[in-house]
Amino acid sequence: MAMTNLEKYDKAFMVNLKVKKEQLPGLKYQGIATWDSVGHMDLISDLEEAFGIMMETVDVMDFNTYEHGKEVLAKYDVEIE
Numbered sequence: 001m002a003m004t005n006l007e008k009y010d011k012a013f014m015v016n017l018k019v020k021k022e023q024l025p026g027l028k029y030q031g032i033a034t035w036d037s038v039g040h041m042d043l044i045s046d047l048e049e050a051f052g053i054m055m056e057t058v059d060v061m062d063f064n065t066y067e068h069g070k071e072v073l074a075k076y077d078v079e080i081e
Contacts, residue, residue, distance in 0.1 A: 005051070009073070009080050012046040013066060027066040051078045 003011070013024055017034040029035055035043070044060050047053075047069075053076040055063070063072045070080040 005078060005080050008050045009047070009070070012043055012050060016043040016046055024066050029064040047073070051076065053078065 010021060017039055048055060059072050063069045073080055
């Protein structure tokens with residue numbers, strides 16, 4: 001069974017930022033040690049690969065919370081529900 005977009009999205013956060021699923025709601029850039037600038041670029045890279053997209057720099061910079069990231073991806077026709 002294929003992973004849903006939400007599962008892919010969550011997995012990218014959990015793998016790159018080493019957090020548990022329960023920690024995702026409310027998670028924000030620089031809110032935890034692993035979501036620093038390097039962790040951010042690794043996360044973005046994984047998300048781009050998972051969804052076959054290339055984000056504009058402005059969107060990479062704007063991707064600052066778990067929740068807002070879903071809105072950013074929606075610009076690229078990636079629906080996260």
